[in-house]
Amino acid sequence: MPRFAANLSMLYPEHAFLDRFAAAAADGFEAVEYLFPYDFSAQELKQRLTEHNLQQALFNAPPGDWAAGERGTVSLPGREQEFREGFERALEYAAVLGNSRIHVMAGLLPSESARAQHHEVYVENLRHAAAQAAKAGITVLLEPINTRDMPGFFLNRQDQAHALVAQVGADNVKVQFDCYHCQIVEGDLAMKLRRDMAGIGHIQIAGVPDRHEPDSGEINYPYLFELIDQLGYEGWIGCEYRPKGDTSQGLEWLRRWRAR
Numbered sequence: 198m199p200r201f202a203a204n205l206s207m208l209y210p211e212h213a214f215l216d217r218f219a220a221a222a223a224d225g226f227e228a229v230e231y232l233f234p235y236d237f238s239a240q241e242l243k244q245r246l247t248e249h250n251l252q253q254a255l256f257n258a259p260p261g262d263w264a265a266g267e268r269g270t271v272s273l274p275g276r277e278q279e280f281r282e283g284f285e286r287a288l289e290y291a292a293v294l295g296n297s298r299i300h301v302m303a304g305l306l307p308s309e310s311a312r313a314q315h316h317e318v319y320v321e322n323l324r325h326a327a328a329q330a331a332k333a334g335i336t337v338l339l340e341p342i343n344t345r346d347m348p349g350f351f352l353n354r355q356d357q358a359h360a361l362v363a364q365v366g367a368d369n370v371k372v373q374f375d376c377y378h379c380q381i382v383e384g385d386l387a388m389k390l391r392r393d394m395a396g397i398g399h400i401q402i403a404g405v406p407d408r409h410e411p412d413s414g415e416i417n418y419p420y421l422f423e424l425i426d427q428l429g430y431e432g433w434i435g436c437e438y439r440p441k442g443d444t445s446q447g448l449e450w451l452r453r454w455r456a457r
Contacts, residue, residue, distance in 0.1 A: 199422050199430075201451060202228035202254040204437040207213070209444045213449075215245060222249035224236025224445050225455070230255040235286070239293035242341055246294065250452055253296040255338070255399055260302050261281035271326075271339075272319035272351045284326050298372055298399055300338040301326060303351035315351055315422045320364055327367035334420040336398050340373035343381040351383050355389050359396050371398025375437070380405045380416055394428045403438035412439060412450035422454065
C-alpha cells in the first residue's frame with residue numbers, strides 16, 4: 198500500500214506551521230514534507246517530529262530569494278557559490294531531521310537563448326551536490342514543474358529530467374515525479390511511471406486542474422496508486438495540494454483508501 202506524507206506547506210493552513218505536525222499525526226500521517234525548513238531551527242523541527250512519531254520525508258534546498266520570485270538557483274550562472282553553500286545548509290538540516298531526500302529547484306530561465314549556459318551550470322552544480330550528498334547517504338531530487346504555475350521554470354518534462362540525471366551520472370540523483378505537474382505539461386501518467394520508475398526518487402500528488410484534493414479533477418488516482426504498488430515503489434507519496442476547506446475533512450479520499 199502506498200505510504201502518504203503530509204505536505205505541511207500546503208495542508209493544514211488553518212494551523213500555525215509548527216502546529217501542523219500534530220494535526221498531521223492526528224489524521225494518521227506517519228511522515229511529513231514541506232518546502233523549506235529554514236525559518237526554524239533543525240532542533241525545533243526535530244522535536245515536533247519526535248513528539249508526534251513522524252518521519253521527515255523531504256524538503257527543498259534554499260531557493261534564492263523566494264519572496265522576490267526566485268525559484269531555485271541550481272541553473273543560474275554566477276550563483277554557483279550561493280547554491281553550494283545553500284545545499285550545505287540543507288545537508289546540515291537533513292542530518293538532524295533524518296530525511297534521505299533533498300529537492301533542489303532548477304530556477305527560472307530568462308530566455309531560450311540562455312538555455313545552453315544554464316544547462317551547463319545546472320549539470321555542474323548537480324554533480325557537486327551529488328558528491329556532497331553521497332557522503333551523507335542523501336539522494337538529490339530534481340523536479341519538472343509546469344509552466345502554468347511557474348512560467349519560465351528551467352525544467353518542465355519528465356524525459357528532460359531523466360536525460361539530465363543520465364548526464365550527471367551519479368546514482369544518488371533522481372527525479373521527483375509530481376503527478377500534478379506532469380499531467381498539466383504532458384499527461385500519460387501511467388506510461389511515464391512505467392517507463393521511468395527506476396529513476397524516480399519521490400512522488401507527489403494533487404488534483405488537476407485546481408490542485409485540490411486528489412479525488413477531485415481529471416486524474417484517476419486509485420488506478421495510479423495500484424500501479425505504483427505494482428511497480429514496486431517503496432518511497433513516500435507527498436500530498437502536495439491546497440485543501441478546498443478544512444484539511445482533515447478533505448481527507449475522506451485517504452480514509453477510503455486505507456479502508457480498502
